[in-house]
Amino acid sequence: MSESAFSKLSLAEPLARAVAEMGYEQMTPIQAQAIPVVLTGKDVMGAAQTGTGKTAAFSLPLLQRMLKHENASTSPARHPVRALVLLPTRELADQVAQQVKLYAKYTNLRSAVVFGGMDMKPQTAELKRGVEVLVATPGRLLDHIEAKNAVLNQVEYVVLDEADRMLDIGFLPDLQRILSYLPKQRTTLLFSATFSPEIKRLANSYLQDPVTIEVSKPNATASTVEQHFFSVTDDDKRRAIKQIVRQRGITQAFVFVNSKLGCARLARTLEREGLKTTALHGDKSQDERLKSLDAFKKGEVDLLVATDVAARGLDIKDVPAVFNFDVPFNPEDYVHRIGRTGRAGASGLAVTLVAPGDQRLMADLEKLLKRKVEIEPMEFDDERPRGRINDGRRAWRERDEEEDRRGSYEERRRESRPASAPKDPFFDQPYEAPEREAAASWDANTKPAGGRVSSNIKPKRKLAALFKANTPA
Numbered sequence: 001m002s003e004s005a006f007s008k009l010s011l012a013e014p015l016a017r018a019v020a021e022m023g024y025e026q027m028t029p030i031q032a033q034a035i036p037v038v039l040t041g042k043d044v045m046g047a048a049q050t051g052t053g054k055t056a057a058f059s060l061p062l063l064q065r066m067l068k069h070e071n072a073s074t075s076p077a078r079h080p081v082r083a084l085v086l087l088p089t090r091e092l093a094d095q096v097a098q099q100v101k102l103y104a105k106y107t108n109l110r111s112a113v114v115f116g117g118m119d120m121k122p123q124t125a126e127l128k129r130g131v132e133v134l135v136a137t138p139g140r141l142l143d144h145i146e147a148k149n150a151v152l153n154q155v156e157y158v159v160l161d162e163a164d165r166m167l168d169i170g171f172l173p174d175l176q177r178i179l180s181y182l183p184k185q186r187t188t189l190l191f192s193a194t195f196s197p198e199i200k201r202l203a204n205s206y207l208q209d210p211v212t213i214e215v216s217k218p219n220a221t222a223s224t225v226e227q228h229f230f231s232v233t234d235d236d237k238r239r240a241i242k243q244i245v246r247q248r249g250i251t252q253a254f255v256f257v258n259s260k261l262g263c264a265r266l267a268r269t270l271e272r273e274g275l276k277t278t279a280l281h282g283d284k285s286q287d288e289r290l291k292s293l294d295a296f297k298k299g300e301v302d303l304l305v306a307t308d309v310a311a312r313g314l315d316i317k318d319v320p321a322v323f324n325f326d327v328p329f330n331p332e333d334y335v336h337r338i339g340r341t342g343r344a345g346a347s348g349l350a351v352t353l354v355a356p357g358d359q360r361l362m363a364d365l366e367k368l369l370k371r372k373v374e375i376e377p378m379e380f381d382d383e384r385p386r387g388r389i390n391d392g393r394r395a396w397r398e399r400d401e402e403e404d405r406r407g408s409y410e411e412r413r414r415e416s417r418p419a420s421a422p423k424d425p426f427f428d429q430p431y432e433a434p435e436r437e438a439a440a441s442w443d444a445n446t447k448p449a450g451g452r453v454s455s456n457i458k459p460k461r462k463l464a465a466l467f468k469a470n471t472p473a
C-alpha cells in the first residue's frame with residue numbers, strides 16, 4: 001500500500017466511506033502532509049492554492065476531530081458552531097461548503113454556508129437550527145454575528161482559506177473582528193498561495209507555533225509546459241491566437257489579460273470574430289461568472305478570457321493551452337497562469353504575446369525565471385491586410401486598444417497583487433476534457449449557451465463587483 005493512500009490514515013468509517021465514494025485513493029501532496037498534522041490539533045500555515053486538494057486536507061481531519069461531538073439531537077443547542085471556515089468570495093465559499101457536505105454526509109455533523117448578496121432569512125433559519133461547520137465570507141458572517149444569528153464562543157477550529165486574497169480584498173479588519181469573537185483556545189489553520197509580509201504578520205498574531213507546510217518549490221514552472229514567446233504588434237495578437245489554435249488543433253484555452261476592461265472587450269471581439277468565447281472578470285455579477293465558468297467546463301465555449309484575480313482559485317484543473325495576451329504586470333502571475341496547463345505528464349502549451357512596449361515586463365519575468373527568454377518572430381500564414389479601419393477612426397481605435405491593454409493605473413493597482421512568490425502549483429491532475437458534441441469549431445459562429453448555476457447561489461441582485469459585495473462599506 002502506498003505511503004500516501006487514504007487507507008493509511010485510519011479515518012473514521014463514515015469519513016473513509018465518503019472519501020471512497022468520491023473516488024479518491026491517493027492523497028494529494030498537501031493532504032499527505034497536512035492531514036496528520038491537523039489530526040494532532042496543531043496550528044498549520046499551509047502554502048497551497050485551490051486545485052491542490054486543500055479543502056479535503058483541512059476538512060477531513062477537522063471532521064474527524066469533531067466526531068466526538070456528533071449527535072442526532074434536534075436541539076439547536078446540541079449543534080453549536082465548532083469549526084469556522086472563512087473564504088474571500090461567495091464562489092469559493094460555495095465550492096468549499098459543497099465539498100464539506102460531501103465529506104460529512106455519513107456523519108451527524110451539520111454544515112452550512114453564508115455569503116453576501118443573498119437573502120439573510122434562509123441563512124438565519126439554518127444557523128438557528130444549529131450547525132457544527134460554518135463556511136462563510138467575512139462580511140456576511142459579521143452581519144449574522146451582529147444579528148445574533150451566529151454565536152462563535154464554542155469554536156474550536158478556524159480555517160483562514162485563501163488568506164492572501166482575503167487581505168487583498170481588504171478583509172483584514174473584518175477578520176480581526178471575527179477572530180476577536182472566538183475562544184483563545186482553538187486550532188487555527190491558514191492557507192495562502194503566497195506568504196507576503198502581511199500574511200506573515202497575520203500568522204504571527206493569530207497562530208500558535210504553527211507547522212509550516214509547503215509542498216513544492218516556489219516559482220517552479222511545470223517542465224511539461226512548452227513555453228513560447230512571440231513578438232507581435234497589439235493589432236496582430238488576436239490573429240496570432242487564432243493561428244496557433246488552428247495550427248495546433250487546440251480544443252480549449254485560457255487567455256489572460258491584465259485589465260478588466262481589456263478582458264471584456266477582447267472576449268467580445270473574439271466572439272464577434274467567430275470564436276466561442278467567454279469572459280471572467282471582477283465586474284461581472286456572480287451569476288454571470290458562474291455561467292461563464294460552467295460553459296467553459298462543459299465545453300460550450302472554447303476560450304475563457306480572464307484577469308489574474310478572477311481566474312485565481314477556480315476549480316479548473318487543467319487546460320490544453322494558456323495564452324498570455326498581455327505579459328503580466330507581476331511576473332509571479334506568469335507562474336500562476338501557465339500552471340493551468342501541462343499537468344500529470346500531459347504536455348501543455350503556454351504562449352506569451354510580447355508587444356514592442358513590453359521590454360520592462362519581460363525583463364522582470366526573466367529575472368524571476370532566472371533565464372534569458374527567447375522571443376520568436378510570429379509568422380502569419382495569410383498575409384492579408386490587417387486593419388479594416390483605415391481612416392481617422394483608426395487612431396482613436398488604437399488609443400482605445402492601448403488603454404485596454406494596459407488598463408488604468410487604478411485598475412492595475414487593484415488587480416495586481418503584491419509581488420510575492422506562489423508556493424504551490426496545482427497538484428497533478430489530468431485534464432478533464434469536457435464532453436463535446438463535435439471538435440472545437442473555432443470558425444463556427446455559435447453563441448455560448450447559459451450554464452448551470454450552483455443550487456446554493458440564487459443571487460437576489462446583480463452586483464457591480466463580487467469583491468465589492470463582500471467588502472465592508
Ligand code: AMP
Nearest residue numbers: 024026027028050051052053054055056
Ligand atoms: P480543492 O483544492 O480542495 O479545491 O480540490 C480540487 C479538486 O480536487 C476538487 O474537485 C476535489 O474534489 C478534488 N480532490 C481533492 N482531493 C483529491 C484526491 N485525493 N484525489 C483526487 N481528487 C481530489
